[in-house]
Amino acid sequence: MALPTYADPLERAWYYAYIVICTLIFIFLIAPILVIIPLSFNAEPYFTFTSKMLSFDPEGYSLRWYNELVVKGMQSTGATGTAWWSDMWQSSVWVKAAKNSVIIGFWATILSTVLGTLAALGLSRPEMPSRRLIMAVLISPMIVPIIIVATGMFFFYSNPCSVIGLTCGTEEKPWRLTSTYLGVILAHAALGIPFVIITVTATLSGFDQSLIRAAASLGANPRTTFFKVIMPLILPGVISGALFAFVTSFDEVVAVLLIAGPEQQTIPRQMWNGIREAISPAILAVATILVVISIALLTTIEVLRRRSDAMRGVTGR
Amino acid sequence: MAELTHGDATPLTTADGRPLKAALAAAQAKAKWRAFFLVLPLLLFIVITFVVPIGQMLQRSVYHDGFSKTSPNLAAWFDANPAGTEPDEAAFAALAADLVLMKDNRLAGEAGTRINYSVPGTRSLFTASARGADELAPPFREALTGQDAKWGDPLIWVAMREAASPWTTDFYLTGIDMQRTADGGIEKVAESSRVYLWLYARTFILSAVITGICLLLAFPIAHMLATLPMAKANLLMILVLLPFWTSLLVRTTSWIVLLQGQGVVNSLMVSLGIIDDAGRLQMIYNQTGTIIVMVHILLPFMVLPLYSVMRVIPPGYARAARSLGATSWTTFRRIYLPQTLPGIGAGVLLVFILAVGYYITPALVGGADGQLFSNQIQFHMSKSNWSQAAALAAMLLAGVLVLYWLYDRLIGIDKLKLG
Structure with missing residues (x-):
């Protein structure tokens, strides 16, 4: 927005104030996101810039907090070579948390993306019955407070069969989904679904339905139509929905707090511990790594969005 | 296909001789089902993993069998005698019989816990009396009140009458700061122990404050993004989207680092001489901390809907108003602002809904006075008082669902967009 030539002094002043x-x-x-990046290289256990850091003295900076991340929980820090690496892979607390986050995030994303994309295809058809109500139900995991969702899931997962009056496993030790990977994955999939629905239906809103009829008239069966015509066009939307779902799972802590057991600790869960106990700059090192990951994700999303717009013929947003 | 002609006596048919109307209806029904079957797997998934668990939890808010499963004799006496009846010898005999039952099943603690929710400090009464239940002999009234005078307290009898049936409204009564009186009525609890209604109100007030600040901050930058040339706007948009994509815990951590006593902001102000070292400001682990961090986290949710509305406002309207003699303020108030209302509505409602249910940020930076209703639910969960947690959850859920319904009514759920 440029200042129009007819602006009076007051408007001029207001314009600069606005900027x-x-x-x-x-x-x-x-600023809050960027400020932690240099602080994570602090050589001292402080949360402010030391005078050495401000004068760009190399001694003020170090990788000690990143090192601390890796070695925390390791059995033999003195080991070298492959022994060190395998020890790190097996027992480093944060490496284990990262593995869990990726495993849970991956399966939750697959589940919510596949189910969500199918549903979005149905929801965008004009003949879909009671669409508004169904949409409201499917979006609700994003709206209902997470503590309520997690509490409900905690009760349900600790004895899923009891809802329909069955006893799975034994009376004393019923079959349960709490403290299992499956339980956390199902919970995260439910939380990620609204994002998939929203992004894929948004992509489908610009989708030309006559392309489906054109494919059919040219002899394509529904399967071929889906994979050769619909999928390539909505793929950018599906991928960005999947990324949203992954980030939702990757960042989720409350459901993990209530549902997961000690074996399913994720990165956010470890961070939660770290923040609640004495907060150490090692947390900043994790945070920095996560910021770098989110920059990468954001870039991917932007590239996808532009491609999707270009494919659908939307110019200049 | 048969040609459409008006006044034709023979009904139109398809090539295979079916009436066209029926064939069309069948085709439409088929299309309807096809669309529905695409949605069905997800709908089932959400119902099973999301709707049913919440429903089951809500049932817990009105159902607690901790006392009732070991009190059949008392339940029979309560059924036979209306509320307000003075407990007679038969009542104490029933109590003694149930205490034996509790002892034999080792459920005295559980039963006592249930009564303890209504009358604090009574759990030990049950465990102690159940321990000696076998030695109890008639007359039971004297035996029990002799053991502990509390057994004569009418409040305990009111609580037991309520708890003798597993279905109860006790947890909602607690949730609205009410309690039962000795004569079976209800009253407000003492001023000093009223917690929940005020917290509920404060959650909504704090959310409103946060939403208001978000709107004030989002409006100018959304306007700037919408009016700048596309290339520059896209670049600045990254500054909004990067926080949006950054982990919630990372952002909360950053703010702790920035705002704490020895943190960046305080140190900066000390070194600039704005405050002295002893006067470092307490900006986190209190209500201020909750507000600052939640505004930062929810701001993108306000900017994005505002931006998408402002982007399509034709600049010509404002120019026309100016050329007709309106001042810049009038142009903004009468021409620009009304056109942004759909964006304001969408952003305000979305941010408000999300703020009301917030848990993580208040838990980490809220300290004592920055806690929200969600944190109280978690508090009862951690104390294993599940029915109370469920009742509070139901209260919060009701508030959120009203807002959600309002959002759907005013803006439409299918208009929700991300990024």
């Missing part, structure tokens, strides 16, 4: 205000708000948004 300053906007700049400050942008700083408010981004």
Whole structure:
């Protein structure tokens, strides 16, 4: 927005004030995320910039917190070579948490993306019955407070069969989904579904339904139509929905707190511990790694969005 | 296909001789089912893993059999005698019989816990009396009140009458700061122990404050993004989207680092001489901390809907208003602002809904006075008072669902967009 030539002095002043205000708000948004990156290389266990850091003295910086991340929980820090690596892979607390986060996130994403995409295809058809109600139900995991969702799941998963009056396993030790990977994956899939629905239906809203009829008239069966015509067009939307679902799972802590057992500790769960106990700069090292991951994800999303717009013929957003 | 002609006596048919109307209806029904079958797997998934668990939890808020499963004799006496009846010898005999039952099943603790929810400090009464239940002999009234005078307390009898049936409204009564009186009525609890209604109100007030601040901050930057040339706007948009994509815990951690006593902001102000070292500001682990961090986390949810509305407002309207003599303020108030209302509505409702249910941020940076209703639910969960947690969850859920319904009514769920 440029200042029009007819602006009077007051408007001029207001215009510059507006730019300053906007700049400050942008700083408010981004500064907290950027400030932790240099602090994670602090050589001292402080949360402020030391004088050595401010004078860019190399001694003020170190990788000790990253090192601490890796070695925490390891059996033999003195080992070298392959022994060290296998020890790290097996017993480092944060490596284990990262593995769990990826495993749970991956399966939750697959589940919510497949189910969500199918449902979005159905929901975008004009003949879909009671669409508004069904949509409201499917979006609700995003709206209902997470503590309520997690509490409900905790009760349900500790004895899933009892709802329909059955006893699975034994009376004393019923079959349960709490403290299992499956339980956490199902919970995260449910939480990720609204994001898949929203992004895929948004992509489908610009989808030309006559392409399906064109494919059919040219002799394609529904399967071929889906894989050769529909899928390539909605793929960017599906992928960005999947990324949203993955990030939702990757960042989720409350359901993990209530449902997961000690074997299913994820990165956010470890961070939660770290923040609640004495907070150490090692947390900042994790945070920095996560910021780098989110920058990568954001870039992917932006590229996908532009491609999707270009494919659908939307110009200039 | 048969040609459409008006006034034709013979009904239109398809090539295979079926009436066209029926064939069309069948085809439409088929299309309907096809669409529905695409949605069905997900619908089932959500119902089983999400709706049923919440429903089951809500049932817990009105159902607690901790006392009733070991109190058949008392339940029979309560059934035979209306509320307000003075407990007679038969009542104490029933109590003694049930205490024996509790002892034999080792459920005195559980039964006592249930009564303890209504009358605090009574759990040990049950465990102690159950321990000696076998030695109890008539007259039971004297035997029991002799053991502990509390057994004569009418409040305990009111609580036991309520708990003798597994279905109860006790947990909702607690949730609205009410309790039962000795004569079977209900009253407000003492001023000093009223917790929940005020917390409920404060959750909504704090959410409103957070939403208001978000709107104030989001409006100018959404306007700037919407009016800048596309290339610059996309670049600045990253500053909004990066926080949106960054882990909630990372952002909360950053704010702890920035705002704590020895943190970046305080140190900066000390070194600039704005405050002295002893006067470091307490900006986190209190209500201020909750507000600052939640505003930062929810701001993108306000910017994005505002931006998508502002982007399509034609700039010509404002220019026309100016050319007709309106001042810049009038143009903003009368022309620009009304056109942004759909975006304001969408952003405000979404942020408000999300804020009301927030748990993680208040738990980590809220300290004592920055806690929200969700944290109280978690508190009861951690104390294993599941029915109370469920009742509070139901209260919060009711508030959120009203807002959700409002959102669907005013904006439409299918208009929700991300990024």
